[in-house]
Amino acid sequence: MIHYNKFTLANGLRVIVHEDHTTPMAVLNVMYDVGARDEDPKKTGFAHLFEHLMFGGSINIPDYDEPLQMAGGENNAFTTSDLTNYYITLPAENIETAFWLESDRMLSLAFDEKSLDVQRKVVSEEFKEHYINKPYGDVWHKMRDLAYSTHPYKWMTIGKELSHIEDAKLEDVKAFFFKYYRPVNAILVVGGHVTLEQVKTLTEKWFGDIPSGEKVPRKLPVEPKQTAAHKLEVKASVPLDALYKCYHMPGRVEKQYYAVDLISDILGGGASSRLNQVLVKEKKLFSNIDCYHFGTLDAGLLTIEGKLVKGVKMKDAEKAVQIEIDKIQQEIIPERELQKVKNRVESMLAFEDMELLNRANNLAFYELMGDAELMNKEFSNYEAITTEDLHREAQELFDEKNSNTIYYYADK
Amino acid sequence: MINRKIAPEIKDAVDFDITLKPCEKFTLDNGIPVYVVKSDEQDTLQLEMVFPGGSWFETENLVASAANFLMKNGSSKHSALEINESIDYHGAYLNRNSHHETATYTLHCLTKHLTQLLPVMQEVILDPSFSEEELATFQQNMKQRLAVNLQKCDFVANRHIDKYLFGEFHPYGRVSSMEAYDALQTQTLHAFYKQHYTYNNCKIFVAGNLPANMIPLLNQYFGTTKWNGETTIIRPQMPILPAEEKKFRIFNDENGVQGAVRVARHFPNRYHPDFPKMLVLNTIFGGYFGSRLMSNIREEKGYTYGISSQIYNFRQSSAINIHTEAGRDVCEATIKEIYKELHTLQQEEVPEEELHLVRNFMIGSILGDLDGAFQIIQRWKNLILNDLDENYFYNNIRTIKTITAGELQQLAQQYFTPEDFYELVVI
Numbered sequence: 001m002i003h004y005n006k007f008t009l010a011n012g013l014r015v016i017v018h019e020d021h022t023t024p025m026a027v028l029n030v031m032y033d034v035g036a037r038d039e040d041p042k043k044t045g046f047a048h049l050f051e052h053l054m055f056g057g058s059i060n061i062p063d064y065d066e067p068l069q070m071a072g073g074e075n076n077a078f079t080t081s082d083l084t085n086y087y088i089t090l091p092a093e094n095i096e097t098a099f100w101l102e103s104d105r106m107l108s109l110a111f112d113e114k115s116l117d118v119q120r121k122v123v124s125e126e127f128k129e130h131y132i133n134k135p136y137g138d139v140w141h142k143m144r145d146l147a148y149s150t151h152p153y154k155w156m157t158i159g160k161e162l163s164h165i166e167d168a169k170l171e172d173v174k175a176f177f178f179k180y181y182r183p184v185n186a187i188l189v190v191g192g193h194v195t196l197e198q199v200k201t202l203t204e205k206w207f208g209d210i211p212s213g214e215k216v217p218r219k220l221p222v223e224p225k226q227t228a229a230h231k232l233e234v235k236a237s238v239p240l241d242a243l244y245k246c247y248h249m250p251g252r253v254e255k256q257y258y259a260v261d262l263i264s265d266i267l268g269g270g271a272s273s274r275l276n277q278v279l280v281k282e283k284k285l286f287s288n289i290d291c292y293h294f295g296t297l298d299a300g301l302l303t304i305e306g307k308l309v310k311g312v313k314m315k316d317a318e319k320a321v322q323i324e325i326d327k328i329q330q331e332i333i334p335e336r337e338l339q340k341v342k343n344r345v346e347s348m349l350a351f352e353d354m355e356l357l358n359r360a361n362n363l364a365f366y367e368l369m370g371d372a373e374l375m376n377k378e379f380s381n382y383e384a385i386t387t388e389d390l391h392r393e394a395q396e397l398f399d400e401k402n403s404n405t406i407y408y409y410a411d412k
Numbered sequence: 413m414i415n416r417k418i419a420p421e422i423k424d425a426v427d428f429d430i431t432l433k434p435c436e437k438f439t440l441d442n443g444i445p446v447y448v449v450k451s452d453e454q455d456t457l458q459l460e461m462v463f464p465g466g467s468w469f470e471t472e473n474l475v476a477s478a479a480n481f482l483m484k485n486g487s488s489k490h491s492a493l494e495i496n497e498s499i500d501y502h503g504a505y506l507n508r509n510s511h512h513e514t515a516t517y518t519l520h521c522l523t524k525h526l527t528q529l530l531p532v533m534q535e536v537i538l539d540p541s542f543s544e545e546e547l548a549t550f551q552q553n554m555k556q557r558l559a560v561n562l563q564k565c566d567f568v569a570n571r572h573i574d575k576y577l578f579g580e581f582h583p584y585g586r587v588s589s590m591e592a593y594d595a596l597q598t599q600t601l602h603a604f605y606k607q608h609y610t611y612n613n614c615k616i617f618v619a620g621n622l623p624a625n626m627i628p629l630l631n632q633y634f635g636t637t638k639w640n641g642e643t644t645i646i647r648p649q650m651p652i653l654p655a656e657e658k659k660f661r662i663f664n665d666e667n668g669v670q671g672a673v674r675v676a677r678h679f680p681n682r683y684h685p686d687f688p689k690m691l692v693l694n695t696i697f698g699g700y701f702g703s704r705l706m707s708n709i710r711e712e713k714g715y716t717y718g719i720s721s722q723i724y725n726f727r728q729s730s731a732i733n734i735h736t737e738a739g740r741d742v743c744e745a746t747i748k749e750i751y752k753e754l755h756t757l758q759q760e761e762v763p764e765e766e767l768h769l770v771r772n773f774m775i776g777s778i779l780g781d782l783d784g785a786f787q788i789i790q791r792w793k794n795l796i797l798n799d800l801d802e803n804y805f806y807n808n809i810r811t812i813k814t815i816t817a818g819e820l821q822q823l824a825q826q827y828f829t830p831e832d833f834y835e836l837v838v839i
Contacts, residue, residue: 022453023783060416065702070769071422072776074701091428091779096420104416121714125670129717129737133670135563205414237667239559271496281493284549287556307556340501347456347503347522354454354784 011212012184017199018191026192028098031364034180035082037152045159048079056115058105071097082297092193103206135238147404151223182213191360230404241308242408246301259393265341267291425775435792440635449619451785457620465515465608467583473592479601480510483540534633542598569672569838579653610640619789660836671743671839676733677832688811704753715742757824761817
């Protein structure tokens with residue numbers, strides 16, 4: 001059970017306080033309800049580039065990092081397709097420094113041309129480091145494009161192409177800020193060695209006078225149901241052939257999500273998972289194989305990804321994967337195997353909750369999904385899943401028409 | 413109206429009183445020491461067994477890491493699948509790691525599952541079978557992984573820079589290879605295991621929410637017999653043979669859009685009085701987001717997504733290594749700026765404001781790092797395995813709080829001379 005209190009400021013900022021007096025530290029986490037899915041298709045990568053610009057100084061504070069480090073604090077941020085999250089960890093005595101910094105950049109950024117110039121370059125290097133200069137680094141660009149016809153998950157958070165980032169203008173930055181970075185679009189979580197009263201006072205003091213802003217209605221194009229299998233062959237300068245198969249799956253907020261999440265764990269979670277045991281250890285067709293998904297809020301992709309043992313033919317490898325998929329579709333999963341993946345979830349949640357920062361981050365995320373209290377109901381959602389639920393979801397999920405396959409061939 | 417231009421009052425680092433929560437010591441019936449940090453705030457625990465089974469002690473390349481890895485893949489009673497299934501079934505993680513000095517097995521689990529997991533862990537540690545089939549799969553898959561990694565400029569650069577610093581035959585400079593994987597044999601692995609994973613060379617570290625009968629349980633599974641017999645591990649002398657050349661440029665991928673830049677030099681180990689001082693200087697130079705390197709090379713010039721400088725924690729001899737991946741066209745400019753920053757620290761004292769900030773930042777980090785039993789046992793483990801005690805920890809904190817700008821400049825003059833550095837770019 002995670003204990004917390006919740007209140008809302010007059011300007012619409014939602015605030016969650018999670019007291020934990022076993023630590024000398026405090027965390028301040030701000031989650032903005034904006035991600036890469038909210039971008040203009042011609043200006044992709046913007047939400048993430050924007051995250052970098054949030055460190056380029058705010059209206060009253062020229063340098064964000066320096067005063068925080070002076071207060072013994074550390075910070076970072078991340079952007080996904082769905083959201084942008086900023087967090088600070090610091091000694092609890094200095095929590096007001098976090099309020100000061102975070103509220104000033106919610107009030108307004110400095111909008112500095114030099115900062116934009118530099119961060120465009122930094123993000124370009126990030127793009128190169130992770131997606132161009134790595135073997136198989138381009139596969140997710142290709143897969144998203146193959147699997148989505150309409151929905152903005154079609155492009156990656158880093159952006160569809162480098163030019164979109166290189167072309168970003170200061171007007172775009174300003175418009176984006178005042179559209180999305182408003183109290184009404186944010187969730188503030190303060191956790192650790194703090195009290196509710198203290199947080200109420202500090203929140204009112206530092207965030208209370210920030211103009212509320214308007215909630216932007218989200219009208220994303222809905223991805224139509226896929227009606228035919230998609231396939232793509234790629235040849236690249238990599239040492240091994242690789243197989244990627246993606247299936248459209250329910251979004252994070254759907255009831256069916258939990259069954260599909262357990263299915264991914266049965267296939268790919270842990271050394272005893274089916275794909276690893278059968279395809280790597282017994283049949284020796286893959287040197288490694290995984291099954292995972294990103295837990296996106298809108299309908300996402302369940303992915304099976306593996307590298308073939310040298311000399312194995314793509315069609316034999318794919319056939320062997322298909323046998324495992326047929327099996328999970330046709331046969332009822334043994335009770336012990338279901339219990340195993342439930343136990344794994346229980347344990348994973350417990351280890352995740354050990355860290356104050358994770359708890360603060362998760363409270364914000366569940367609140368974004370609709371209600372922070374969902375965090376405390378999460379495990380019971382998994383516990384309720386039966387072998388019949390898995391069977392039913394596997395039928396729909398692994399329909400061949402729902403599949404997207406990339407055959408990634410080594411050209412040497 | 414509040415004045416947002418004025419920062420709130422802060423409590424300064426030097427005023428934080430940091431204490432390392434004590435660690436209890438028990439001894440099992442057969443003499444195995446058990447170090448314990450309890451905390452009942454969560455339902456989880458961590459149990460780590462440490463052996464002198466690192467690469468320092470192997471006589472053939474990769475034997476230490478392969479033995480460590482394959483111990484978990486089957487015993488005389490159960491297959492790898494059966495072992496993995498019983499760990500996964502209880503939602504537990506049994507991770508193995510092989511380092512230069514030590515090799516470890518670490519169990520993370522919910523406290524309620526511990527009694528079911530101890531027999532499995534006992535089997536892994538006391539009765540591994542090292543089957544031919546498991547070795548063959550391991551060899552094949554590791555070679556495939558290596559082939560992929562060899563395409564990455566950062567991976568290749570890490571291998572080379574350590575080789576230049578320590579020599580290719582030294583455990584710190586030795587790297588994996590297809591041939592070394594091919595040469596592995598089950599008998600060698602088994603012999604290495606038998607020699608190094610013995611009761612009298614084992615240390616146990618536990619932390620978290622422990623059952624009341626934790627020590628009796630450990631005694632039951634690991635404390636009653638002299639498993640694997642008593643062996644004496646001798647730490648052989650290993651001469652360091654650094655490269656004679658200092659500057660290297662390697663083309664690994666003709667289409668590479670970035671280069672991996674490494675600039676590195678030798679540095680004394682943690683027992684040397686300059687070591688704690690260098691932790692402070694290194695933080696200023698390249699050890700945090702606001703460091704000189706980050707401010708100049710990322711935040712001012714945008715050459716890279718990130719650049720940092722690290723001090724190796726190796727036992728025999730350490731090194732300072734500056735590393736980054738930078739745009740292909742700006743690698744040389746990056747190296748120039750690195751030398752410029754080294755030079756500035758030699759020429760000018762660090763301003764008091766910056767030093768104050770770094771003190772506060774470092775103390776804040778330590779305070780955060782000591783949060784929770786798992787982190788505290790980690791600190792103790794590092795002290796104990798290096799034959800140190802809490803005085804070392806407190807001495808480091810004292811150094812952070814009291815080192816002067818003059819001492820830092822002196823240190824830079826001694827260790828930041830460009831001619832002492834190896835440099836490498838891998839594109």
